Amino acid sequence: DAGITQSPRYKITETGRQVTLMCHQTWSHSYMFWYRQDLGHGLRLIYYSAAADITDKGEVPDGYVVSRSKTENFPLTLESATRSQTSVYFCASRRSGAQPQHFGDGTRLSIL
């Protein structure tokens, strides 16, 4: 069955490095989302996209960059990683409003 895949599953990097997390969905869903999940904060929305070439900020966008040149891909880039960006990152997609979001398996990112 098609779905939503994130890569890599695990990543360790150093402060100041650039790192890109990939997200790919095969449903042709219009909406895509990036969240981070941290203890005590739950899921926080970083960026989202309503369609190709349309992106918007969520609650915690600082330090992150996104792009969406194709409907199926929504990469998230940390331009200069900081320790506070150590987290589990989830990508999700949604066909439209009034439909559930479907989540990838997550990327566990550690910044040393």
Next chain:
Amino acid sequence: SQELEQSPQSLIVQEGKNLTINCTSSKTLYGLYWYKQKYGEGLIFLMMLQKGGEEKSHEKITAKLDEKKQQSSLHITASQPSHAGIYLCGADVETSGSRLTFGEGTQLTVNP
């Protein structure tokens, strides 16, 4: 304060017991979604509720939506160790419907 409050934050029950998790919104609900997450994994979609009074069941899990109270409940009957995990509610609280707001989750432990 949180737009979506879940209670309790954590719950420990004996196998075979019934339990209820609540999700209360401070804003009008346009749709309510329940998810389950196992440690280290992504969120799995369980059920979607859209109309006041709506009730849905899947195996031993039942979810209800009380639109007037802006609240949803998730009830598990005769709990099993396989029910253990984190349960999150997500809601459409904006008419645009593109983004979901999430509660912080309820950690459920089921002891054999």
